[in-house]
Amino acid sequence: MANQDSSHALEVAYQGEIGAYSEGAAVEALGDAITPMPCESFDAVFEALADGRADRAVLPIENSLAGSIHRNYDLMLRHDFHIVGEHIFRVHHNLMALPGQSIDEIDEVLSHPQALSQCEHYLRDLGVETHATYDTAGSAKRVRREKLARTAAIASRRAADAYDLEILAAGIEDDPENYTRFLILAREPQTPAEGTNAKTSIVFSLKDQPSVLFKALSVFALRDIDLTKLESRPLRGRRFRYLFYLDFVGSVEEERAQNALRHLEEIAPMLRVLGSYGRHIVQSA
Amino acid sequence: MANQDSSHALEVAYQGEIGAYSEGAAVEALGDAITPMPCESFDAVFEALADGRADRAVLPIENSLAGSIHRNYDLMLRHDFHIVGEHIFRVHHNLMALPGQSIDEIDEVLSHPQALSQCEHYLRDLGVETHATYDTAGSAKRVRREKLARTAAIASRRAADAYDLEILAAGIEDDPENYTRFLILAREPQTPAEGTNAKTSIVFSLKDQPSVLFKALSVFALRDIDLTKLESRPLRGRRFRYLFYLDFVGSVEEERAQNALRHLEEIAPMLRVLGSYGRHIVQSA
Incomplete structure (x- = not known):
């Protein structure tokens, strides 16, 4: 089978x-x-x-x-x-409207607040009003469904295709990066084999003790394991106490990763491996 | 004068x-x-x-x-x-409406998405529709200005007073913490004197080198300086490279803090002290 x-x-x-x-x-x-x-x-x-x-x-x-x-x-x-x-x-953000609309006719733009903010300079130069919605593609859908004239949405090219809108301007984000x-x-792990270009994501908590984050990071530094990300999140119900989300280079199949995690368990009251997976490396444009 | x-x-x-x-x-x-x-x-x-x-x-x-x-x-x-x-x-989140409305008559609730999400269980039990707005107090203002019947806002007690709304339910947040x-x-610093219960906030960048965050934290750990917060933010224009916002206990007037910062400067291409200030300590309720 x-x-x-x-x-x-x-x-x-x-x-x-x-x-x-x-x-x-x-x-x-x-x-x-x-x-x-x-x-x-x-x-x-x-x-x-x-x-x-x-x-x-x-x-x-x-x-x-x-x-x-x-x-x-x-x-x-x-x-x-x-x-x-x-x-x-x-x-890539795109400005899209009902077919036949020209860009000078647009006086209102709908999109998710984050998309609007990422196109802030472009929209200011265009001199349009902006309205925040829940969803980029949802804005495109709404322009189509409500047949909104003089209104554009900021969304993906896939959304323009899906809702039969015309792209008036492509790549309108202020910052290309x-x-x-x-x-x-x-539901099930797919741990990559040792030797593949892997990355592991974990989450852990720490006690409220001096230098405890330093000690937690030492378990990686002492074994020359590179970190690619460290993020702290408040612990629910524990005011301004934090959980740490950490990504490191390597798979949990590797011995030094297993040693580092065993060492971290000595320090962290809670530790969970979220997964080891292939690293996606993108060359700069 | x-x-x-x-x-x-x-x-x-x-x-x-x-x-x-x-x-x-x-x-x-x-x-x-x-x-x-x-x-x-x-x-x-x-x-x-x-x-x-x-x-x-x-x-x-x-x-x-x-x-x-x-x-x-x-x-x-x-x-x-x-x-x-x-x-x-x-x-403390409060549900408020035009005077005379009873809670059973409410079928729509306006507020900032974060306030709505913090009252999610309460609102679900109430069986109302929710609409996200830009501002908690702005929602209260709108209920008053547009004389919205059957509509409540979630906002502060100050907002209820300011816009002459009646509080239908107080403390409706799902999580009391x-x-x-x-x-x-x-515009000017007000650095607290040595010996006061002070805290200092800094921001710094790090080179993309192994164990560099570990080394940065060592400047505090080696001097028994406690951290109260570490937060990473993407560096604009540098894909998934980070700035670090860090708070430590103590004032920049203290010698060991000055030593730690001088040490950190050896590692961090950019370092800025955002301020030293009195620490606000709240006892748990």
């Missing part, structure tokens, strides 16, 4: 409407053959993976300009899934 | 409408005699301080449930102000 991945198209849950940036990232990371499963909220994405409707979840975790998407760190902790991959996605890092989650 | 602080009421800029949580924090921290200066955006708060209209800015920097307000870290870096104080503010840490900024 064929394995699951070849016997049916992977069902991939993501937050947003058809045409969302997350959908684009899912297709780039997992291929054209996937079945996209748009979900209303991040919570709904996790639920779809939990109850087996989805085989994978694709979640934005960090944007190079805006920072981490903390909600998704919190949700990862609440569920027991495994990170099986990452994908770094170049965000606009990348979002997505994580791919599954 | 009297000094500035006694010759006129301190003009204190904050983001939000009259009645915003930030206004409440400003009054708790700086006293009833201040002149509140509501501003539309965080950028406008910084501008008011820059051009001398405001004497102080009061900015939320971190919520115990939602995490850091990154926009304000970015704005601090862009401006050259000094942190002169901190204030930890207990957030809801605190926001505010920073007080001024």
Whole structure:
């Protein structure tokens, strides 16, 4: 019998409407053959993976300009899934409207607040009013459904195609270094073999003691294990106490990683490995 | 001649409408005699301080449930102000409506997305529709101005007073451990003397080298200086490279703090002291 991945198209849950940036990232990371499963909220994405409707979840975790998407760190902790991959996605914002509209006729622009803020200078020069919505692709859908004249949406090229809108201007982001890092989650781990270019994500808590974070980082430094990220999050119900999300280079299959994690367990009251996975390296444009 | 602080009421800029949580924090921290200066955006708060209209800015920097307000870290870096104080503010959310409305008649609730999410369980049990707005106090203002029936806002008690709304339910936040840490900024530093219970906030960058964060933290650990916070932010224009915001216990007037910072300068291409200030310690309720 064929394995699951070849016997049916992977069902991939993501937050947003058809045409969302997350959908684009899912297709780039997992291929054209996937079945996209748009979900209303991040919570709904996790639920779809939990109850087996989805085989994978694709979640934005960090944007190079805006920072981490903390909600998704919190949700990862609440569920027991495994990170099986990452994908770094170049965000291109596009201004789109009903076919036949010219750019001079636009006086209102709809999009997610983060997309609006990433196109702030462009929009100011254009002299338009902006309205914040919940979703980039949802804005495009709304322009189409409500047949909004003189109104444009900022969204992906996939959204323009999905809702039959015309792109009036492409690549309107103020800063071209606009990348979002997505994580791919599954119910079962897929730990990469030793020697592959792997990365491991963990989360841990620390006691409120002097130099305790220094000691926690020493378990990696003493073994020449490189960190690629350290993020602190408030611990719910413990005012301004923190959890630490840390990524290091290497797989949990490697002995030095196992030693470092065993050492960290001596210091950290809570430690969880979120997953080891292939590292996605993107060359600078 | 009297000094500035006694010759006129301190003009204190904050983001939000009259009645915003930030206004409440400003009054708790700086006293009833201040002149509140509501501003539309965080950028406008910084501008008011820059051009001398405001004497102080009061900015939320971190919520115990939602995490850091990154926009304000970015704005601090862009401006050259000094942190002169901190204030930890207990957030109480209240459901309010036009006088005479009863809670069973409410079918729509307006507020900032963060306030809505912090009252998620309460609102679900109430069975109402929610609509996200830009501002908690602004939602209260809107209910009053548009005389919205069957509609409530979630905002502070100050907002209920300011817009003459009736509180239908008080303290509706799902998690009582809801605190926001505010920073007080001024154009000039007010470094606390050695020996006071002080705290210092710094920001620094690091080269992309092995164990470099470990080395940076060692400058504090080697001198028994406690850290109270470490936060990483993406460096604009440098994909997934980070700036670090760090708070430590002690004042820059202390010799060991000066030594630690001199040591850190050997490692950090960029280092800036954002301010030393009195530590605000709140006992658990």
